Amino acid sequence: MNTPRNAINTIAAGVAASTLALSAASAQAEPKDYKIDEEHMSISFEVNHLGYASVIGLFLEGKGSFKYDEETNEVPSGKVVIQSASVFSNHDKRDEHLRKEDFLHSDRYPEITFEVTDFETTGERTGNLTGDLTLLGQTRPVTLDVTLNQAAEYPIGHEEYTLGISASTTIKRSDWGMTYALDPLMVGDDVHLRFEFEAIQDNGWF
16 A cells, blocks of 8 residues: 555656656657758649640749648648749740740749648648748738658658658639730639649758
């Protein structure tokens, strides 16, 4: 039978153990820094042309980083920056036009940015990522459907812990003031955006 002193010692030991366990859990739950691997990053867009077919293109230059807590599925912050002049649709004259004032106005607005504001889990490996998209100097909220494809140490090359992510959304370009060729409708208002990338945990090696 425990004496009062032994009981107090037992309780104190239990409290100390619980405190240590909570501290360890908190340390484990800290968000990690990730940097998007620019060699494994694809940013595509798709927009209807005259009702005949969709034009599919890419932005060839972009970079980004974010914080992610794998234990709690939280994304407290993140930012992606795309160079608008890097637009590519496999047609030189069209790409030149896309860089002009009618569309991206790249001379005046060289960067398109997306900054994370919220993340909501929808499944074991899926979620809705909300952020502010700045295009043509205007900022509007956008929500992307996100899927975590893989989370593991990379099997080749750098061998660092890496996330493989797919994300997509549809925006109306007119919401950002891009109204060229909407009346009459020659170029669609809906723009489908897709992001495919690998993000490497930042352990100070890059």
